[in-house]
Amino acid sequence: MRDFTRWIELEGAVNVRDLGGLATVDGGTTRFGRIYRSDNLQGLTERDVRVLVGDRELRNVVDLRSGPEVRLEGPGPLTAVPQVSIHHLTLFAEGGLYTDVEADTAGGDAIEGDKVLPWTARDENDERMAELRVTGYYYGYIRDRPDSVLAALRAMALDDGAAIVHCAAGKDRTGVLCALALEVAGATREAIVDDYVATGDRLEGILARLRASETYRVDLDNRPADDHRPRAEYMRQFLGVLDERFGGPLAWLASQGWTESDSRTLRARLRD
Template sequence: MDLRSGPEVSLEGPGPLTSVPEVTVHHHTLFAEGGRHTDVDADRALPWQERDADDDLRVTGFYYGYLRERPDSVVSALRVMALDDGAAIVHCAAGKDRTGVLCALALSVAGATREAIVEDYVATGERLERVLARLRASATYRDDLDSRPADDHRPRARYIEQFLGVLDDRFGGPLPWLEANGWTEADNAALRSRLRD
């Protein structure tokens, strides 16, 4: 499950798994398409470069923006996870923001506790330095990463907690948001079966 934008895929390449015949790559961007790199409004590799807003609100806003801008991609990606054969690998550029949101929703469907979802999200930070070193080697991501300290990119529990809180407040939780966007009880059953077995 490749959550990068079309321009990111074009600039960075489709990735090494495309050469493995047994692997099917499903591309479901979580950004509105049309910008030079990844985001229509920001027109740069990572859309969260503006530093004016409070960090918690800024990150939560981008996370909620994935759902607002691309509910079709969110639901389609979760359906692929639920219905396709084999294991699912979910990734974006760093594997923490877009990937973190999609995995948080999948874990919510599976019935994971909020604490477990937050722990899963925060675990991305364990390899953050290596992830950032890889991304800094790319002109697509380097300018954004070099514009602020590495610690600014760290996934913090409060980011995903606040994002999930927004879904609680506005929709009654992740599942009602999914249902409002075409997710069905059959989808729930299929994804729960895949993630619990």
Template sequence: MSNELQRWIVLQGAVNVRDLGGLPTVDGQLTRFGRILRADNLQGLTGDDVKRLVGELKLRNVVDLRSYPEVELEGPGPLARVGEVTLHHHTLFAEGGRFTDVEADTGPAIDGERVLPWRGERSEEDLAELRVTGYYYAYLRDRPDSVIAALRVLARPDGAAIVHCAAGKDRTGVLSALALEVAGVTREAIIADYVATGERLEQILARLRASDTYRADLDSRPADTHMPRPEYMARFLESLDTRFGGATGWLTAHGWTEEDHRALRSRLLD
């Protein structure tokens, strides 16, 4: 079975769940399976799903990136009732829609000349990339404390950890990319992991449309505009390269220590 097939975790109550294992690093290693997972909203997990995550996969820590309104409206989810699991809520706040990340490329204008390094005339495609990448950078700008705290949870050695938001696309995509950058995963593999959410986009949107919390945001524009495109993540990472010397440079500037770095690398590689 290929690594790509192994990475997807099939559950009844979530559709965008995958393992960050099996990804190549720049020095020829592969990230370890069963350490860090990424997911969409976990509200609909069934009893069997919980048994698989907690019993088989040894899930012990959940990083919830949803906003405070999302958690209040949707609830913490079934895993909150499992004694072996600890929930860690670290909102990134910079959601594009009313409650969620499903409209991360719409909403108030982003001052791209301040946020991102490139200049000059831009096409409509460039402007779309600028909006999305600007929102991604805003997560880091507005809540560096949440970003650092969430990554430290993922680095814990006690069982598996899972990070999620609503769609498992934007907020989760950014945090996953940062974790993979720390582990030295190739840029191509990081972008491919981000884009993989597109394989499940129709199912993700159907799930979210079933909730009053997300329906209005989703119905305001065509489904294909929600697609995670490789150029979005590529430009986000390039902006960190230009401004901070890479993701690790940004993390270090915001309190990430060498001990943190070793711990997260160990989780994903040892």
């Protein structure tokens, strides 16, 4: 059963929760107040900023959106807070100095929705194909941008205050990074999958926010919200691919230059 005290209620974001309180393989739980996950932070109010920066000591923001998304949405309110460091680490392959080719179809003036929001084109007639399709995008993040993945995890582990990781919906790119962080911290697979599907509890609000933005509206359709719901099999399949191809997420991280020192640092953030 999910612990609903993990949710953080803000006025300008709807899918914000703590990575604390999740079961670990050694019988413990992950630590509260260290790492948060969220949907787009563009709409934070002054009160929200006070809650995050003042009350919760937020100091590092890991922004997984593509370059075009950031440009189209404009600077968010946290970019103006001197205590906060923004780590922009796109998970899409870059085609040049300013363009993310996997998410950019018009020279930075548009995004390719099925890259940014892979669940918008789910095949309603074949659940297995939908599972493979979404999992393929998740694998693409680590295949195309292992540098961003490792840099994001290291930023999440910084100990100068709390960190928050986000993308647009706080589901796919954020879900992959949080799954990897929780794996390093020793969370159970059940807890990792539970955290992933928890986004479904806020799906109506997420879709309303995305449709209110010109950046994402054109790539969303009028299907019921349940058609966009995160499904446990998507995350299970993604983690299963890492198990089969690399011997697990930790082995994949090690193959990309992640060290035992990195693991100790991240575990110290998320474990007592």
